[in-house]
Amino acid sequence: MKEVKILMTMVVVLFLCVKAQGSSALSAEQKIKAESIGAVLRCPVCQGMPIADSPATMAVEMMDLVYEKVAAGQSEEEIINYFIGRYGEWVLLRPTTKGFNLFVWILPPIALLLACLLIVYRARRAKEKETGQEQDTLASKDSDDTIEAIRREVEI
Amino acid sequence: MNWRRTWIGVLLVLPFIGLLALGFGTDPHAVPFVLKGEDAPSFSLQSLEGEPVGLKDYRGKPIVMNFWASWCEPCKLEHQLLQNAARRFAEEVVFLGVVYQDTPEAAQQFLARHGNQMTQLLDPESKTAIDYGVSGVPESFFINRQGKVIHKEPGVLRPERLFSELKKIMQD
Structure with a gap:
């Protein structure tokens, strides 16, 4: 158990050292820019992890490339587009709001709205039915009284 | 039974079922092949023997580019197949191996043990x-004479796939 903890610590320290090495030539502002780009790019060999947080060699190398491109003066859009050009939009942890992806953003509120409308509609129908039944009961009571009155008159 | 209401319900539910089918029908971990039909990205690497090798050196020739590593067990499964194909089509097709996240020593030891008929390149920073x-190894790319990427084979290459793709890049 102790050995596992030591090994884990070594892996984390190594990861931080490698990370620090890749970004050492950048200014604080550039580092923030690179980290924010790395936070939206998916590591291809991990389970839904951004390359900025993954200790996987592939992610570290992708992050180094991001640092390199930031240092070369490329914009966030240019860098993200480079990775999209290699891995498709799959590489983005947050889908774009273009094309087919638009469904992902639009459908949940539409579904919620439809569900609300359905609930309101059903509630109204139920209320209307209840009112109708009350009126029917009253009407049937009235007709019963009338029939009784007629019967009494006929009997007399 | 109120058919009008039933049809409205079906029409509302169908798009959701379609989307769910689409979602469950695709592997979320599968990296899409976006380079299909695009120009192969150029590279300038060093071979295991220290020679500079670039994509431009093979202009006009069909290329099979295989990313592999000595630590990758599935790579061993396809190694012999690739070696046999490289020997058989030595005149017509260029077979390139790209050592992925591995040391030159480990790669050389692997090749000394298992044999090599291909030009092996080092890609130290991937x-x-x-x-x-590339999202893992083995992964192979088939590039035609025009320098366009025609096919990507993620995982172990099977003989029938290798030969059908070879046929395509040799014909194009």
Whole structure:
């Protein structure tokens, strides 16, 4: 158990050292820019992890490339587009709001709205039915009284 | 039974079922092949023997580019197949191996043990691998004479797939 903890610590320290090495030539502002780009790019060999947080060699190398491109003066859009050009939009942890992806953003509120409308509609129908039944009961009571009155008159 | 209401319900539910089918029908971990039909990304690497090798050196020739590593068990399964194909089509097709996240020593030891008929390249920072959208090894790319990427084979190459793709890049 102790050995596992030591090994884990070594892996984390190594990861931080490698990370620090890749970004050492950048200014604080550039580092923030690179980290924010790395936070939206998916590591291809991990389970839904951004390359900025993954200790996987592939992610570290992708992050180094991001640092390199930031240092070369490329914009966030240019860098993200480079990775999209290699891995498709799959590489983005947050889908774009273009094309087919638009469904992902639009459908949940539409579904919620439809569900609300359905609930309101059903509630109204139920209320209307209840009112109708009350009126029917009253009407049937009235007709019963009338029939009784007629019967009494006929009997007399 | 109120058919009008039933049809409205079906029409509302169908798009959701379609989307769910689409979602469950695709592997979320599968990296899409976006380079299909695009120009193969150029590279300038060093061979295991220290020679500079670039994509431009093979202009006009069909290329099979295989990313592999000595630590990768599935790579061993396809190694012999690739070696046999490289020997058989030595005149017509260029077979390139790209050592992925591995040391030159380990790669050389592997090749000494298992044999080598291909030009083996080193990609120390995985820049070429990233340029090709590699997400693991083994992964193979088939490039035609015009320098267009025709096919990507993620995982172990099977003989029938290798020969059908070879046929395509040799014909194009």
